[in-house]
Amino acid sequence: MFAAALVLACAFGTVTYAAAEVTPPSVLDTIAVPAGNSGYLVGHAFGSQGYTCLPTSTGGAAWNPTARPEATLFTDLFGQQFQIITHFQSVNANPKAGVSVPQSGNATWQSSLDSSRVWMVKVNGIDPSSEIANCSHTGSIQCLLLQSVGNKKGPTGGNLLANTTFIQRLNTSGGAVPTSACTVGQTQLVGYTAGYFFFRADKE
Numbered sequence: 176m177f178a179a180a181l182v183l184a185c186a187f188g189t190v191t192y193a194a195a196e197v198t199p200p201s202v203l204d205t206i207a208v209p210a211g212n213s214g215y216l217v218g219h220a221f222g223s224q225g226y227t228c229l230p231t232s233t234g235g236a237a238w239n240p241t242a243r244p245e246a247t248l249f250t251d252l253f254g255q256q257f258q259i260i261t262h263f264q265s266v267n268a269n270p271k272a273g274v275s276v277p278q279s280g281n282a283t284w285q286s287s288l289d290s291s292r293v294w295m296v297k298v299n300g301i302d303p304s305s306e307i308a309n310c311s312h313t314g315s316i317q318c319l320l321l322q323s324v325g326n327k328k329g330p331t332g333g334n335l336l337a338n339t340t341f342i343q344r345l346n347t348s349g350g351a352v353p354t355s356a357c358t359v360g361q362t363q364l365v366g367y368t369a370g371y372f373f374f375r376a377d378k379e
């Protein structure tokens with residue numbers, strides 16, 4: 176147990192140190208993070224987008240393009256992939272002033288190291304194209320700019336994600352809305368990978 180705790184402590188220290196080393200890639204202005212925020216963390220995501228088939232106004236059925244995300248984010252530590260964050264949908268437990276919390280919840284990222292969380296909403300997105308750097312996998316889910324609508328420290332005060340202001344989802348591969356016919360109530364998970372870049376406000 177001591178060895179496991181030592182590895183975890185070293186990993187947490189490495190992630191914290193690496194936070195100061197992140198240089199986000201260049202992106203189109205559409206999904207650029209506003210000035211005054213700097214990248215501090217990156218996670219490589221492996222997960223799925225969950226889709227549900229709903230009735231249409233014409234009496235048919237179609238896949239709802241709004242997906243439910245589930246993913247695990249990793250970083251490279253000690254020559255291995257180390258889990259740092261989980262991504263899912265949950266109720267915003269600490270909304271910012273003026274934020275209305277939807278019953279369906281918000282996209283959530285929770286630190287695997289200190290349980291701090293951030294809830295996000297989409298600001299803008301771009302469809303991948305072979306001509307767009309860092310968003311080139313045509314037919315995949317959008318590359319996104321997301322903004323925080325709530326943050327919360329971990330139960331022991333951990334703050335890896337507690338000050339996150341924006342996230343960029345880049346280099347997406349897979350995850351797009353199914354193109355198959357469906358019946359109402361049917362669900363389908365579509366696998367995807369992506370890079371998530373985390374930003375926080377610059378210190379004045």
